[in-house]
Every structure is written in structure tokens, then in C-alpha cells.
Amino acid sequence: MKGTVLITGAAGFIGSHTADLLAKKGYKIKILDFLAPPVHIGEWPNYVNNKGYTLIKGDVRNKKDFAEALNGVDYVIHLAAYQDQLPDFSTFFETNTVSTSLIYEIILENKLPIKKVVYSSSQFVYGDGEYISSKGELFFPELRSLQQLKEKRWEVLDKYNEIAKFQPFKEDQKVNPTNSYGLSKISSEMLALRLGKTYNIPTSIVRYSIVQGPRQSPRNIYSGALRIFVTQALAGEPLTVYEDGNQLRDFVNVEDVVKANALMLEDERTNFEVFNVGGGKGYSVLDFAHMVKKISNSNSQILVNGEFRRTDTRNAISDITKLKSLGWSPSQTPEKSIKDYIDWIKSEKFDVAHIVKNSRAELKKLGVVDK
Template sequence: MRALITGGAGFIGSHIADRLLAEGLAVRILDNLQLRVHPHGKPAYIPAAAEFIAGDVRDKETLRRALRGVELIFHQAAYQDYMPDFSTFLTTNAASTALLLEIIVEEGWLVRKVIVASSQAVYGEGRYRCAAHGDFQPESRDPARLAAGQWEVVCPHCGAVAEALLLDERDHHPVNAYAISKLAAELTALRLGRLYGIPTVALRYSITQGPRQSLFNSYSGICRIFCLRVLNGQPPVLYEDGWQRRDYVHIADVVEANWQVLNDPRADHRAFNVGGGCAVTVREYARVLIEAMGAKLEPVIPGDYRLGDNRHSVSDTTRLQALGWRPRRDLADILHDYLGWVRQQGDVGAYFAEADRQMRAHGVVRRVTP
């Protein structure tokens, strides 16, 4: 049996490739090796046993060639960034999903399963509860409140600070281009898959971390940024007040989630959260990381914030756990495995500095107005 992994040279896709090969499947990878993710070209960790096609998921004939003869598809290719590349988000993440299904239907190919990588981002700010006025789904936080250092989500009726609820698959409320593109991809896969009899599944990944996470992509996030600063003797810089709650999941648990839904027909035409099952504040994350690295540093909280960030994002994984999956690794495991890998990668501090400069230049990262 042959599987196609789009974006298979990337962080999640490459780990899926390793698992499929270990299970005895033939693997084909389609990846365009984006320069900002793979500045040194094809990574050495790509297994020699996997067939590799260099190409873009937005090109129909390239995608058709990659799909020919496969029964399983892991659509992991994605454009991720904080820059205002709105059309690129939609063409890469959503239109490619439509194109993939379009080719399958045109050719009349029978595929066993299509698994689409979605994201926790589709929830936007998620769902909140006001003690007086009940549940609500907020829009993006008011830029004026953020500029004043007022971080928490408040009830639109009474202005009281509201309680963040766990993210539930029944909800979605995307508020930025990346999130919109991911929800569009998800709906395309699930609705058209059901209509045309193609088994499809969407996995809404929480913040996935572990070895091979790009050191060069500014979207790679907190683990990469904090590690690089500490390795260079600099304290982690926390956005907002550092009390944001997040949900981190180990790459091995994400791979296991893909394997679970691949082999379980109960997953077909449904979306599932894939998270670590534990809320961690950014302050706590920084503390654990600094201790793990043996550094004597204190995090800095200068009043910076990133426009479009959510205040709290923690996923409810009950639906996926009902199929038999559960997260088996915690934050300590994530940091142990990531640090062991990142220390082998040489000096990459310059890439972080440039990414930070770009985000500030575009007004993505801002500072509280005195």
C-alpha cells in the first residue's frame, strides 16, 4: 500500500513518513522545500526509502503525478506565517485541498483515506463564559485594549472578565488569514469527501513541538524562539503578561493520532482536536525551559504583543480519546527531545533576529502604548 504525504519534508510530515515506513507502507513525499523553512534544501532526515517529488501542491499536474497509484493521503503541506500574505494562505492551504479532491474525482481513483492537517487556529478566541450573561464567541481582541495592556477577553454585555472554555470541535470562529484558510481546507475535505464517497478526516493540531521543527520559520513559535534566546545567553521575551494558557502536544502523539484515524472508520468525515491535554501558561513554559537548559535567566515582559494572537487556547481531546488515542508525553518530554535536537543544529540565532525584525516592520509585533 502506498501513501502520499504532501509537505512530507516538513516537521510533522517527515515524522509521519517515518511511522508509515516502519509499518511497512510505501511512502511518496511531495514538497516544494520552501526556502524560509528549508534554507539548506532537502533535509538529511528524509528517509532514503521514501520516493521524493519536488513540487508545489498548487500545481495540478504535479499533484496529479504525486497522487497516481496512492491509496492513502496525508495532506500536511501548508503555508504558515504571521505576515499578511492572505492570498498565499488560501491558495496553498485551501485551494490545494480542493485541487487534490478534484483530481481524485476526475480520475475516478479509489483512495482509502484522506487526512487533512487542520489547526487549533480555526477556533479564533474560542468560547468564553460570563457568569451573568452565559457563553459567547468573541471576535479578535480590541486593538485599543491590547495597546493599553488589557489582555483578557471581556463579556460584550457587561465588560466583566470572562472564563475561557476548552476548545470544542463543534465550534469554529477563525479570525485571521491562516485560520480562515485552515477552516476552508477542513470544510472542503469533509463536505466534498462525504459527497463523493471519499473517506476524509481533519485533525486540528494544537501547538505541536519536537525534533525537526523548523528553526528558520517565524511561525514555529515559542519553543524555537525561547530556546534560541537562552542558547545565546538571552532571556526569553514573553508577550502580553505571560499568563496566556496554551496547549502543547508532542510530535509523537500527533503521529499516533494520524495513525489512529487512518485505521478507524469511525473517524471518517469528522474533525478531531489533537492536543496535549494540559493547560500551560507561557510563564510556566519559560520557567520549565530555563530549568531544563540549566540557565540562570529570568524572562522579560516588556509589554510586547502580537496582533492576532489568542488569549487562551486549550483543546478538549475527548472526541479523539473516544477512538482510543490519548497524549502520552508531557512538556518535560517535549523539551527534552527538542533540546537534544536543537543543540545539534549549529548557530541559527540570526534567523530569529530577522524574523522578529520582519514582524515588527509589518506591525505584527507591537508594544503597549505608555
């Protein structure tokens, strides 16, 4: 036995796959998750049941629940989080940042012999990142203005009003999150690294790009191109693409992400370091919609009607050179992620028509999509 790993949020997508890989490697698995909607319906999902995992239903914001979960473990992978672009700004900090500080608070108070903490952050911390202007100067653009987006001038512009050139995100560049989710993630990263260094608790940060694969709950479709397009395609509804569809994203398969998580636990070179975990290649959202349409054999139309979300970044591609230097590299393609996700959605018999209708109504109510 290699020791016990507490994985928070492992009733969810990335956590459950991480649990499966680490269990296969000989670790004992403990899970803390509150099983709340929209991702869950109050029950442990079938993919974590009956696997010999210790399952604790509790909230990472609650010190008593977290202390119970941390008791007797050797490693922590903190994945539970409040996500997406929603207007209840404070919930991001309550869930993501407070819970991260609780880990270190409980370790210190109880003198717990934790060997490693891994914190799951996001590519979102970079915001729009770094661009090169038409005159060759490097700069960090501000969020595109509402007026610019309403005028459908989607590209990031330099101070000369010319289109600027995107640079892939590097771990040591300036961070500039555009929303509460990204801000809560960077504050959690900073807390984890600071407290980890001060109290000598080895800590690693992973900044995932868009992660794809089975078990990504389709009930929570405020964001995530794969789950939105697949449910729309299977429901025979139009695939709705924001902006003009030419924004670039990088996608990484969950199988590659869990290998990166395992590397963080097992390789001391990752201590007190930050790593991008991405697919290494950019795709336009429009091309990705076409890939989903083709692989799902759908007759749905692809709809580009100028809708946008005001805190979306135009381009997001991570440079993965740093993690590759430790021997990791992405091995799976977006085509495989799409195929695996479609197979899973079909096998679980989700009511995709109901999901698409509901999410449309919900998005309208929340006012997160503009035109």
C-alpha cells in the first residue's frame, strides 16, 4: 500500500478518474464531496460506488467535515470547486479559497503528517494573457469592453486599434484573471504555495486547460464546449457557438490529466512548482463544433449568431514545455474525448432534450450571455 490519498470533489469528473488511476497504482482512496446539484442529485454516482473507496459526504467549506476527511491521510488532491461564470461572486471565494486555507489550518492545528498537497487550478488565471502588438511590443490586454463586443469586433486590439497576436500562456508570466472564478483560483494558488513553503508542507499547483472525457456532468452546462455541443447535437438542437467561433482553445483529455496529478504526488521535483496541463495545440471553437457534429452523426445546424459572454477570453492555449520536461506529455486527441463522451452520455441515458432546454432557460435567467 502506497498510503492514503484524500481527493476532494472526487464524485465529480477529474477527481473520480484520478481516484481510479491512483487506486490502480496501490493508493487507498478517500473522497470528500457534498454531492450537490447541478453536478449531482444528492447520491454517490455509480462510478465511485463499490470500489472500496472511503466516501465522506461533506462540504469543503466546513472545517469539521474537512478535518474528519483529513484525519489519517498521507496526501491531498484538492479538486472540489465552484466553477463557471456565474454572478454569485462571493461563492467562488467561499468554496475555492476558504477551503484551500482550511487544509493548511487543519494540518497545523492537528499536526497532521501530510506528505503532499496538490491544488487544481485553471488556465483561467492567465485571463487574456500576453499579446504582441502590430508594432512588435509585448502587452497584457484588458478585458475586451462590452462596447467592443457589441460591435462584434472580437479580436484583441492593441493601442493602435490593430489586431494583436496571442502568445501561449507560460507559468512564470503575469496572471490577469477576468472573473471571480479565475481570481479565486489564483488566490488559492498563492495561499497554498505561501502556506506550504512557510510550514514545509510540499505543495504543487496544476493549471488545467479545458479537460474533456466521460463523467463530465451534462447537468451543469453553463460552460464547457464539449458538454454543450454534444448534448445539443444528440438532442438535434443547433450547436450554439459564441462570438464568431474563431477563438482558440486547447483541450486535454482526462486520461492525460490524471497522469499529471499522479506525477505531482510522486515526483519531488514538482514540490512548490506550478505546471500547465494542456493539450499543447490550439483549435478554433468553430472547428471543434464541426468535429462534434461529424463524430456524433448529427444533422444539427451550427449556429454562430453573435452571442457572447462578457468575461470570456478570446484565446486560451497553454505552453506545456515545463511539464513535458518531467516526462509527461498529452497522448490523447480531442476526437477521442468527443467519441468517449458521446458513448458515455448515451450509456447513462441522460435526457439531453430536457438538459438543453433547461440550460437555455437558466442562462437567460442568469443573464450571462449577451448579444
